[in-house]
Amino acid sequence: MSLNYIIAMMLFTLGIYCLLFKRNLMKMVIGLQVMTNGLHLFLISLGYREGGIAPILAGKMLERGAAAELAATAVDPIPQALVLTSIVINVCTMALALSLAIYAYRHYGTLNPFRIRRLKG
Amino acid sequence: MMAGMTVIVRTISRLLFPFLFLFGIYIVVHGHLTPGGGFQGGVALAAAVLMLLLAYGMEGAQAKVNALQAELAESLGGLILVFLGLMGIIVSIAFFKNVLPFGSLGQVLSAGNLPVFNLVVGIKVATGLLTIFYAMLRIQGGEE
C-alpha cells in the first residue's frame, strides 16, 4: 500500500487520457511526457529499501575502508542507472517529435491530426 | 530576430555566466565521486550558454560558442568515445574495458577510464543540445 506506486499509475492514466482526447499535436506530446514521468517514478520506487542510504561510498565509510558495509545499508542502484538512460532517450524523442509537429504546421497550416489526415496531395 | 532583454537582465546574466559554467564543469569532472556524471553536467553547461542566448540575442551567444564549433565538437566527441572503446581491444581483451591505472579510492584521478568517458560525453551532450537550439533558430555553421 505504497503511495509512490499509486501516484505513478495515476500519472500514467492521465497521460493516456491526454493522448486520446486532445486534438492538438502539442498537447499530445505533453501527454506523452506525463506518461513517461509516471513510468520513471514507478521504476525508481521499485529499488527503495527502508532506512537505506545512497549507493555512494563517501565520508566515514571511505576512511574506514569498509566497502562490505555498503551492501548492507544501501538502496538498489540498478533502477537508477536504467532511468538515467531512459531520460536521455526521452529528451531526444521529444525533440524530434516537436520538430516534426512544427514542420507539419508549416506545410498544412493546422495542428489538428484529423485534419492533417484528410488533406491529400 | 531575437533582440535581447533590458539592461538589468543583461548585467546579471553576464555576471552569472562564469559561475554556471564552472558548476557544470564540476559536475562533469567529479562524476565518479558524487552524484552526477557526463549527461547531467552537459545539460548544465548547455543551460549556461542558453541563458546568454536569451539575454543578449544571437550575437552574444555566437561570440562564446560558434555554430560551426558546436557541430564539430559534437561529432568529435562521439568519435573519441568509440576510439576509447577500441583502445580496450588493442591493449587488453574486451571492448570498453578499464585499461588506465586505478589509483586510490576517492581521489579525483582514480577509476581508470571513467573520468575520461565522463569528460567526453559531457562535451558531446552540451554541444549537441546547443546545436539543437541553434538549428531551431535558423543559425547555421559552414556553407549551405
Add this chain to the structure above:
Amino acid sequence: MRQAAALILVLAIGALLVFTVSAYLLPYGTFPERRIGGFEGESIGKRILQDAPKTTGSANVVTSIVWDYRGYDTLGEATILFTAVCGVAMLFRVTRRRS
C-alpha cells in the same frame, strides 16, 4: 457516443492499474520487499554493491554501473543523441533559391 466509450475505457484502465499496484496483486512474481535485507536470494544489485568499489575503482556505484557493467547501453544512448541532433538539423535547414 464514441467519446463516452473512450472515457469508460480510460477509467477502466486506470482503475485496473491502481488496483493491481495497491493490493500487490501482480499476475507473476512479487514486488521486492522494502526492508534492508530485501534482496531475495542472490540478487544482482547486492553483488554489484559488494564488488563495484574494488573491481572498478570508483566510489560512485551508479556511475560504475552506467559505464562499466552496462557500457553498451550508454554507447547506444550516445548514438541516439547524435541521431536526434542530425534529424533536427536536417528538418530546419535553410535553403536559398538561386535565381
